[in-house]
Amino acid sequence: MAGQKIQRQTGVALWRQIADRIRTSINHGDFDESGMVPPETTLALQFGVNRHTIRSALAALAQEGIVRAVQGRGTLIERKERLSFPISKRTRFSQGIGDQVRETRSVLLGTGEEAASAELARHLRIKTGAPLVRLETLGQADHRPVSRATSWFPADRFGGIAETYRAMGSITKAFREFGVPDYVRMVTEITATHADENDLADLQLSPGAIVLITQALNTDLDNVPVQYSISRFAADRVRFTIEN
Amino acid sequence: MAGQKIQRQTGVALWRQIADRIRTSINHGDFDESGMVPPETTLALQFGVNRHTIRSALAALAQEGIVRAVQGRGTLIERKERLSFPISKRTRFSQGIGDQVRETRSVLLGTGEEAASAELARHLRIKTGAPLVRLETLGQADHRPVSRATSWFPADRFGGIAETYRAMGSITKAFREFGVPDYVRMVTEITATHADENDLADLQLSPGAIVLITQALNTDLDNVPVQYSISRFAADRVRFTIEN
DNA sequence: TATGGTTGTCTATATCAATAGACATTTAAA
DNA sequence: TTTAAATGTCTATTGATATAGACAACCATA
Structure with a gap:
């Protein structure tokens, strides 16, 4: 040691x-x-x-x-794991780690509507105060929680995406229903901090644990922002891999 | 809050x-x-x-x-900062954060020679046991320690790079002396863990602090690996930005 | 079955962490 | 100059953390 x-x-x-x-x-x-x-x-x-x-x-x-x-x-x-998450233009939760686990699942924790803050508006290139759909999801691998994500979508284009997501069980599939056949990741920011009380509960961590935080913007193939999301990963369960 | x-x-x-x-x-x-x-x-x-x-x-x-x-x-x-590190094919310590601080510096902590472990050999695409030059460096921004890196170079090509680095004060410049005008980053892995005792000392952290760890391979323009490095960043002082 | 190595449980003690309350000291503004 | 609001210092008490030692319970194996 x-x-x-x-x-x-x-x-x-x-x-x-x-x-x-x-x-x-x-x-x-x-x-x-x-x-x-x-x-x-x-x-x-x-x-x-x-x-x-x-x-x-x-x-x-x-x-x-x-x-x-x-x-x-x-x-x-009993257990020993650190899932490897590839970060690239095609970053998806389930893809890339499919060969490392038996099952991946995404669970809807909650949803809501809100007006775009100045920061969110800047990222999504819309007006401040424009309506947004907010999605809170929990990513699981083999029934173990791995990540907790909050995503925002412009409501004028993706109104009702929460219900679609709930039915499809995948953001990629929900996007397809809304006429977005594919999307790419533009910028990702990575930070780390101690787990807050929500992390402890949702990710089943013990206090003092570390979460890796990614902030990402997804755009459609016309380069129009479609989704901004902040994800929090249990640091002792994941590893990010960046392929250039 | x-x-x-x-x-x-x-x-x-x-x-x-x-x-x-x-x-x-x-x-x-x-x-x-x-x-x-x-x-x-x-x-x-x-x-x-x-x-x-x-x-x-x-x-x-x-x-x-x-x-x-x-x-x-x-x-x-008194102080409030989180340096933004762009991670891309042209990742360098001093570049990219130059506009955020007044001064960046890289300090040589130590150096040595060692035989390539199986893992290092795999990354650098050389034979296990081949001689390597190891460099331990400390990255500083405005006299505050930010990162602690261990780098390995194939000794048959870069023997004496430690002295060159010490003279030049930059790995980029040292590479130039060895006929490597430019290099690109191939794969970067990012993890997070609690600071160990060396982190505490070198990065001036308090116990329980978080370090972000990157593992990266640099290759020359002919795609030949020239440097493999593991860097440990004080998590509360940095943010990684990935540009695709 | 006897033994060595391992985890489980108990008691006791000292130190650190946290609460509680009181009051002093300093600063800025009325 | 007075007052309110803020940090600084002190005492006392409780619970969590850590050490120390002893012994019980259990497992694998010689």
Whole structure:
């Protein structure tokens, strides 16, 4: 395990720092040979903390479903994944990761109408205050939540797209119904921050977790903006790949 | 400020969660009108915590140099920034952010020779065990550390590039000396994780901070790999912009 | 079946994190 | 100069975090 030392008196409990480190090591494949996490006493020695502190960290990871402790045997690794999301002109949620999971699904969390803010209007190249359709969706891979997205569509062109999406289960298909056979991604911004309370709930994260945020504009083939979306990904479950 | 509620008993101290939130709000420009953070009593009410807890959070931000408390007046915002890094075929550290800061600098942290691991060999399309030159650099903007990069170059073609880099102060210029007038970025992978102890030291972060990690391959104009690098960015100081 | 290695549980203690309240000090404006 | 509003400092108390040690329970295997 790389970078063994941990920080004390920083407002982040030792057990949480250690849990984060072990999760990273698991995702990195450090324990692939045995399929198990090292014994608690070994970890306690490595991290220079008490065994009880290690137990708190492992309990947190067990709560996340990442490891499972078996008395007498050790602590088994249950899950280990980081989906690779290609980011390109043809970025779609389900495409590109189809070969990595058995099932992808997009769930509608909520929808609404709102007037375009100055920022949204600038991105979508419409007037401030113009009506927008807002879509909140949850992306799942093999029944595990991966991303949480808010999308805005110009309402004058895509009024009722929420219902269409609900029926089709895919934004790509809904677009087709509205006479947009294809669309491309223009600009994507990527940032990272700590998960807020909505992230924790929707993405089933533990506090202190990281979310990767992408902001993207999709345009139709005539270069007219059709969708602006902000997506929040569980950082320990995904990796972005940019192909030029 | 969005998402007011904070999580208790999660291994992350309230004061640190609140400090992170306030830092985000400052970077988001929420307090731009006044140039000040709301009064401690107001924040205590908003976050639903004791004023002393707010004071701990603000003390941490003051330590980072982000705010400065003045008795009788309030808490002033000292610094607010998130550099925008364009990611494209022409990604360079100094280019693209030149208009956002007064000075960019790249500092050599260390250098060495090593044999190519299987993974590095695959990326650079050379034989496993082939000699590599390793460069550890620190990217600074206006004297503030922004990124920490480790780069590998095939030693048979770029032996001594460390010294050239040290003399030139730029990888682009060093490449030119080795007969590589231009180079392009092939694939970039982006992940995020918590800062490790090296990040904390080199990037001057506080524990629990987030680093954005990019892995990139640069090739010359004949499509031959010349550099593979892993860069770690302080997430609260940067934003990646992808232009298609 | 006996043993070594592992996780599970309990008690006790010290330190950090958070709350609560009171009052001092400083600044800006009435 | 007075006052209101803001930060600074102090004491006290409670709960979470971390350490320490001992022993029970369980598993694989020699």
